[in-house]
Amino acid sequence: MADASPQRVSTPFQRRLLAEAWRRIEESGGSPVDATHAELAAVAQGGDFETRVLNRAQGLARSADLPRALHGLQQAARRAAWTLVVAGVLIGAAAARSTLNPDHAGLVNFYWVLVALLGIHTLAMLLWLVSLPFSFSGSHPLPTPLRAPFEALARMLAAAVSGNMQRTAQSAWMAVTGSGALGRWGLSALLHAFWLAALGGMLAVTLLMLSARQFDFVWETTILPDEAFIRLTERLQDLPARLGLGSLDRETIVASRRAAERPPPPGARRGWSALLVGSLIAYGMVPRAALLVISLLMLRHSRGRYRLDLELPGYARLRPRLLPASRKIGIIDADPGAVDGKAGEPRAGRLPAARETAVLGIEIDPPGTGWPPALAAGAQDLGIAADRAILESALQRLKSLQDRPLSLLVVCSLAASPDRGIARVLRDCRAAHHGPIALLLTHRARTALRLGETACREREGDWRRIAIAAGFDAAHILVLDLDDAAELRDFLLAHDDQQGAGGRA
């Protein structure tokens, strides 16, 4: 048994039990080390989610002695069950031995013996039958008195294990085999096996005693009519008679009353003994054996039907890893490593010294404060270029104005991405105009709202970089929200002061 290898864990039920044990171990905080490896393997093996969970558990198992612990538990449980059976035999034997005890007159009360041997058994069986429907309603698998031996057994098992892994294995094993349908039928099978063994023990001792000693069976009553006992006996032997055990005729029964007028006929001892043995078999062992078989079949059935509760958090969390929505392929067409320019220095820009100004908007909506912006009186409006054609014609117009002392103001939206397309547009503007050129970036508030302050500042830097690369003067790049009338007014006031100061200098 010591060399229990993972391959032993082979039936679907055992595989599920193993997965359940892993779930408990992982939930209790001890995450196994090489889960990634087992998970990758499980994904590669494919199948539905449960299959993958089981494969993962199996994969984890190879590196730990959990399967060995589970296997050991199963062995221990089997040993315990056999112990119970042996105990049953002994108890049954002892019960029969103490019951078949002739009184001082050398007589044995048949019904007394029968009740002593079969009474508790019948009561226990009835209790089991009655509790069966309740055990389906999700409550305990069996009522406490019936469960008690099992729990004692569980405690014995728990005491036997040592180490964290073993303890978790044990609790998983108990949880799975001790609850639900598995618990119900497992416990029932154990119970019936115990009783069958006890009845077997009784039968053996009874037969032994009947062979080696002499008993005179009688029946007696104080207040009941004799007829009741005679009838009862006749009814009682209906069933054993089918087994060929029980052939007491009416005279023999009547004659077997304690202190009867006539002594019982010679065949009476055999007849009563046969009835006793027959009753033990027909009313004890046969129903118990039948129930045992049914329970074992049901146990097997419920083992086959046992499924992991995959919605429990311990399993559910594996879903994205075991059933990934996608698998990375990787980089197909790599970047040769283009050079990335440095962001320009952010600093407050200003408009070029006052002259006539031409204004050109690039890919913007007309600003809230009107178009062209009221930055320069009498500005030349080159329009807003939403596409290449408009831009071309605007640049044509700009070229035709080159004989005048003109400065160009290009208005872009900070919200737009400063990409190479825009960079080309800026270069084209620069190329089309010889005079001073300025870039105004509007929509700062909107951009900050979209991107957050940090990313917005980064974007400003990117715009400066491409503008400078296109030949703009860093000092002539300004950020000003044209949708914001107040900001525009403030800028103009400050600008006028600057211009005035500049003029005086």
Add this chain to the structure above:
Amino acid sequence: MNAETRLRVAIVGHTNTGKTSLLRTLTRDVGFGEISARPGTTRHVEATSLMVGGRPRVDLYDTPGLEDSAALLALLEEYRDRGDGIDRIRALLDSAAARGELEQEAKVLRQVLASDVLLYVIDAREPMLGRHRDELTVLGLAARPLIPVLNFTGSAESREAAWREHLARIGLHAVVAFDTVLFDPADERRLYEAVQAMLTPRYDLLQQLIEEREAAWQALQRSAAATVADLLIDAASAARRVREEHAAELKSESAWLQERVREREERCIRQLMELFAFRSEDVVAERLAIENGRWRMDLFAPETLRRFGLSAGSGAVKGAAVGVGIDVITGGLSLGMAATLGATIGALWSTVDRFGRKLLDRLRGYVDLRVDENTLRVLAARELQLVDSLLRRGHASLGQVELKREAARAPWQGADLPVALRRARHHSEWSTLTAPGAPAREAERAAALHALQEELLHQLAGAPRPAA
């Protein structure tokens, strides 16, 4: 067509429109590529594949942004005599410019020619500009089915309607709105259906993809509800036995219990993040109190209850000693009542057993400390809120999920807790907080868990969906 041929889908568009974001959301992979607000973030073609039937079947290609479509178009004009659109693109790919300034655009076009269908991603906040037309013209030359995908449609600045109109005027009608940050499974479905309509030979593959995604979505919701139910059962059934007279013991034990519940909630949040395949750092539960790097909203502050519209009443008896959120179960059943109860239902052994033990403890001066009902309501509300926001969170989201200040209404307010939770209160052995490794009555706990799960699913379905 060979059933195993993979479908190749190229994601193209101007820079910064959210191409990489779209990929992350479609693949549920927060680690795919690089996303930033700066242009030109993606500089290579990177591929990933959607799993269908457990195998990679739909390849998605993330491409760099088309930045300089004007130059591209000008160059393609020069190759007018080279044949049809595809030939002209091939000619361009062979040119020097394709290795120089238009290197990234060339990458995109190479991938376009190697794909079955194009998803053209648009930032719906922008107006339709000349460059969009240029880009569509260039892509049109490749003669591949093209589906415009409007991103940022959850934004207040979205111009979805205008875009649809513009696109319709140039013959593009199968337009899909898909916000990659504000996820909506219905939009994802419409996206795949659009591809399905364009590529009839791959109808079955896409149908399978749609169905698997739908099933995964259902499973996700069910698992999330079960995860929350597990937390609630753990918290509801947690019980700590203390001696009534010992004020100090009462206090320290209740602090202990509060700490366990907080930890348990953190674990639940981690499990949920894992379940949804998000990073666990991506959640912040309020800034109320962040202690040594860990987020923390004090579940047990009276203010928390007030915010959820609950009053801190039930714990008030022992309030000073115990603090809000923990109940001391002193009575529950009086001596006389227990005796009569015990006598009447004497037949049921286990009942006697249970009450008997309680009775005995009561006589010895022990009481039970438990998490009170309102705290359970707050826990449920917070977790439901988290699940709700995770269900609507695209894997492209860069922001953190916040358990918001103005909390949704706590569930079961003014009504009894669900039966499953009330049952849990009588089963301290169900709690992994106070009875780890207790002799398991697994089936019972599981039955309660699943009943509560259904109830939570119900709550989730009924949750009002705030406008974006």
